[in-house]
Amino acid sequence: MLLKKIIAKKEGLLIDIEGPLVSRIEGGNVYSDALTLLKEFSDLKIALLTNIARKSSRYISKTLSKYGLNFMSNQVINPTKAAINQVLGKEFSRPVRVYLISEGGHYEDIIIFDWIDIVRNEPIDAILLGANRNITYQELNFAFRCILKGAKLVVLGGDLWTYGSQYRDEGPYLMEGAFAKVLEEAAGVKARYVGKPNREIFIEAINFLNLPKEKILMIGDSVKTDIVGACLIGIDAVLIDRVGNKDVELRELLRDISCKSDIYYTRSLGPSSETRKITYKY
Ligand SMILES: [Mg+2]
Numbered sequence: 001m002l003l004k005k006i007i008a009k010k011e012g013l014l015i016d017i018e019g020p021l022v023s024r025i026e027g028g029n030v031y032s033d034a035l036t037l038l039k040e041f042s043d044l045k046i047a048l049l050t051n052i053a054r055k056s057s058r059y060i061s062k063t064l065s066k067y068g069l070n071f072m073s074n075q076v077i078n079p080t081k082a083a084i085n086q087v088l089g090k091e092f093s094r095p096v097r098v099y100l101i102s103e104g105g106h107y108e109d110i111i112i113f114d115w116i117d118i119v120r121n122e123p124i125d126a127i128l129l130g131a132n133r134n135i136t137y138q139e140l141n142f143a144f145r146c147i148l149k150g151a152k153l154v155v156l157g158g159d160l161w162t163y164g165s166q167y168r169d170e171g172p173y174l175m176e177g178a179f180a181k182v183l184e185e186a187a188g189v190k191a192r193y194v195g196k197p198n199r200e201i202f203i204e205a206i207n208f209l210n211l212p213k214e215k216i217l218m219i220g221d222s223v224k225t226d227i228v229g230a231c232l233i234g235i236d237a238v239l240i241d242r243v244g245n246k247d248v249e250l251r252e253l254l255r256d257i258s259c260k261s262d263i264y265y266t267r268s269l270g271p272s273s274e275t276r277k278i279t280y281k282y
Helices: 003-008 032-040 057-066 079-091 105-110 137-148 176-187 199-209 223-233 247-256
Strands: 012-015 045-049 096-101 116-118 126-129 152-155 161-166 169-174 216-220 236-240 263-266
Touching (some): 003 032, 003 236, 003 263, 045 199, 079 105, 079 152, 079 199, 096 105, 105 116, 126 137, 126 176, 137 176, 199 223, 216 223, 223 236
Parallel strands (some): 012 216, 126 152, 216 236
Antiparallel strands (some): 161 169
8 A cells, every 4th residue: 555545544643753754863864755755744743753862852853953854842752751741740749859860851851840850869759760871870879779768760761772972982872771770670670661662652642642543653663662662552553664674573573462553564755655564463
């Protein structure tokens, strides 16, 4: 089926940023087929669904505009917003005292909420663990002590590592997921992960679009986060596989989970590109 026919049945899109729209948020390039698609379906409601939280939604929105992609910062749904509205706002009594481990960007998405106090001393209701490449032993150990006393551990994302560059040093970097494992192991607790593929961030995005799930289509390039997440929440999804090496991974993963939504596979986001519906019930 043509991609535009699938989209024409929907009223809203959830689009992952890195992969479908740009190769990388910093120093990457924009994909022209994505620009064409967005132009053709400019009347649809759109939310960008990203696991990037170390940069604020405002920063992401500003950076995307340099690529010719115009989205407001409220259209950028990230793990920080999911943690605030779906976890802290629903399961904690206010004001909520949080200990934030962050490289900086998370602050911007949190400080607009006057019922959240970002503090450095006890008592702490929740540890918000974001990516921080300057994390110290003292920070990690303070978080550990608070968890032992009952603070909840909320992980803003969950990648174990990522490829990046900082101070001109390029290479793999340990991310928040790795430090979450340390705290989980040591304190004997299970952390709450709020990024894709977990439901909190999808609920946050669905609420933002204010549409029934059947009217929403997810477009992503990651089987493990975008496609599995859409399946688990019950949203139809398109896997964009520009390189052409994700077919096997997609079939294998979909065999392992129960998925009631329709999943399509495409090599390009051009509106006239052919998609393949994946049948996973053998
Ligand atoms: Mg991606």
